[in-house]
Amino acid sequence: MKARKVILALVLAASLMFAFTSCTCKPGDIEEENITQPNAMSTPSAISSQSDIAKPAAVTAGVIMVGNQVVDIGDKIYPIYFDFDKSELRSDSRNTLSELAQWMKNNPSVNLRVDGNCDERGSNEYNLALGETRADSARKYLVYLGVSPDRLETMSYGEEKPSCSESSEDCWSKNRRDDFTITSK
Amino acid sequence: MKNKVHSLPNSTFKIVALMLFVIWATTGLPALVDARVYLELDSPNLRRIPLAVAPLQPLCGCRTDEKTALIGRKILIDDLEFSTFFEILDDPSNYLEKPKSCNLAQGSFDFRNWSLIGAELLIKAGYSLSGEKLVIEFRLYDTLASKMIVGKRYRGRAKNIRLLFHKFTNQVVESVTGLPGEFSSKIAFCGRLNNEPAQELYTCDYDGHERKQVTRNKSINISPAWSTDANKLVFTSYRRDNPDLYLIDFMKGKETKLTNRKGINAAAAWSADNRHLTLMQRYENHSEITIINAASGDTILRVTKSSANQASPCWSPDNREIAFVSDRNGTPQIYITTAQGGRWRRLTKQGVYNADPDWSAHNDKVVFTSRIEGIFQICTIKPDGTNHKQLTYARRNCETPCWSPNGRHIIFTEKINGIEQLMVMDDKGRNLKQLTFDKLKKKSPNWSANR
Structure with a gap:
């Protein structure tokens, strides 16, 4: 009896581990257990939760079109990133902004605020100015792509709103960014 | 008192x-x-x-x-x-x-x-x-x-x-x-605990004792600056979704908003008579140096007119000139202009990143940060561009230097074990002393006159 209880406990424990720690399971097991049929709302959310900065496709995942309707899944538009001490748009940022501009044309009631941010290195106050320029770079490009200037505001946080706080290039590169906030829709 | x-x-x-x-x-x-x-x-x-x-x-x-x-x-x-x-x-x-x-x-x-x-x-x-x-x-x-x-x-x-x-x-x-000590002066600074979004203002004595939290608005508060009589403090706060300039009057126990021009209103510095402030404000979607009325917040003058960024203005001792940072030649450097605007000259010619100037009211020197071999160090220079001296040789970034009321000491921040701490040294870079040791990340110390 005792031995059977132990085995049962082990089996239970193993299945619990299987349920909660899917990453440690074999790939075959995951396919069977963890992929469920998503509904229309959660699909983009699942995609957007990968904050892989190299993927420009993640730009407008915060708001999606379902049929002809805008569905809000958390007002999240992904940032664009800058090189150290630079405010010029990188080519990946231009792609991202093109998608954003298209989405704004499709959603004409939405207004945005662009927040410029810097990494922790350098003067706090000069970084405030640099943040203004970074935000304005994105604003100018969106206007160039046909978005009405009335729909865009900018603000600078300098280095005061880091998304990551370690002193490493990996972290700094995530902090040199423009955030986009929906101010009205 | x-x-x-x-x-x-x-x-x-x-x-x-x-x-x-x-x-x-x-x-x-x-x-x-x-x-x-x-x-x-x-x-x-x-x-x-x-x-x-x-x-x-x-x-x-x-x-x-x-x-x-x-x-x-x-x-x-x-x-x-x-x-x-x-x-x-x-x-x-x-x-x-x-x-x-x-x-x-x-x-x-x-x-x-x-x-x-x-x-x-x-x-x-x-x-x-x-x-x-x-x-x-x-x-x-x-x-x-x-x-x-x-x-x-x-x-x-x-x-x-x-x-x-x-x-x-x-x-x-x-x-x-012949000149009094600096022992009844105060330091104002910004502090952030852990990685909380909020950054509040604090004050303490020159020796780090008697720390008090000044703001409790749970927003981001930056760049505090004492009036020359040490009775008032201006600072910038994001509490109303724009970096606006606020004033605390310690004698009246009152806080007022000075200016909420769209965009940044930051890095303010008081004129010697406390009637004017010079600061960074947004013009044509970038940052310029302006002068405003310190009581009403009304704009008096736009000092710089440039397509580049301007930052960190500070007055010369006689208030006839303003030193500031600009990237008009590609990299951040320190420039000096007349307080009426117009004529300007470049002060720093060494290095690719010089910022955060503070011009002592008592000795004719500008203290600033300079990026040297990848690390920000504290330097001083005469307003005519001579006597460039590196004062710190730190392994971690030293930032935002500020003169003591008599120009005998310099306070700044240095990142020590991942936390920015307040450091103080004399005007030659000697007698370095760490003032704070706690977990609060400190920024932008500003040193008042004696009370």
Whole structure:
């Protein structure tokens, strides 16, 4: 009896581990257990939760079109990133902004605020100015792509709103960014 | 201030002598009564004057309070040590005089007991503590000339004990150098705990003691700046979704919004008469230097007109010029323009990143940060571009330097074990001291005048 209880406990424990720690399971097991049929709302959310900065496709995942309707899944538009001490748009940022501009044309009631941010290195106050320029770079490009200037505001946080706080290039590169906030829709 | 100051003469002659001394000390005129010059401040190898601090005694008829005696003596020693003008003979076991007397007056002790151990100056202090009432009497003696240099009595509340002692050490430094000490000044700075989004403002004494949290708005608060009378503080806060400029009036206990122009309103600096502020504001979607009315917040002048970014303005001592940062030539560098705008010249020519200038009101030097071999270090330069000197050789970034009220010290932040701490050093980069050791990440220290 005792031995059977132990085995049962082990089996239970193993299945619990299987349920909660899917990453440690074999790939075959995951396919069977963890992929469920998503509904229309959660699909983009699942995609957007990968904050892989190299993927420009993640730009407008915060708001999606379902049929002809805008569905809000958390007002999240992904940032664009800058090189150290630079405010010029990188080519990946231009792609991202093109998608954003298209989405704004499709959603004409939405207004945005662009927040410029810097990494922790350098003067706090000069970084405030640099943040203004970074935000304005994105604003100018969106206007160039046909978005009405009335729909865009900018603000600078300098280095005061880091998304990551370690002193490493990996972290700094995530902090040199423009955030986009929906101010009205 | 609430703490009353009384001089301590005990004969008519001394009253006259002390009055003359006070006139001399406050006007900075050459001493008529006493021709001795204790310190030649311009001397390249300044000698530290040996000074002893007698253990504090209760005043006659008052009871002993060991805590007051120990704290008081420590403040005296720490302040005077910080000034860098004295060699403090601080170990009482080396003292020949074993005082039991409550009398501090000349004649009650033998100067030779002090000159024999090498002390050229002697501080004697006595206290009276009853409930919340604290009275301290101080005397500074010249042991070689066998005379009192300055005597003061301060009354105040026991909780203000540090300020009472700082006020006397200011007098000691003034007696010896002609310029008061900096010991009753305050530091304002921004602090962030862990990685919380909120960054609040704090103040503390020049030595890091008496820290107080000033803002509690749970927003991001930046770039505090004291008015030159130390009664007001301006700062920038994001609490209403735009970096607006606010003013705290400590005398009225009131906070008001000064300007909420769209975009940044930041890095403000007071003019010498406290009527104007120069700051960064947004024009044509980038940052320019402006001057506003410090009472109404109304714009007086846009000082710079450039398509580049401008940041961190500060006034020259005579307020005729403004130093600021600009990237108009590609990298952040320090420039100087007239306060009417128009003509400008580039100040920093070495290095690719120079920022955060602060122009001392007392010595003709600009302190700033410079990126040297990848690390931000503190440097000074004369306003004509000569005498460029690197003061720190740190392994971690040193940022936002600010002059002390007399231009004798520089406060800045250095990242130590992942936390930005307040550091202070003298104007030559010597006598480096870490002021804070706690977990709060500190930014943008700003040093007030004495209160």
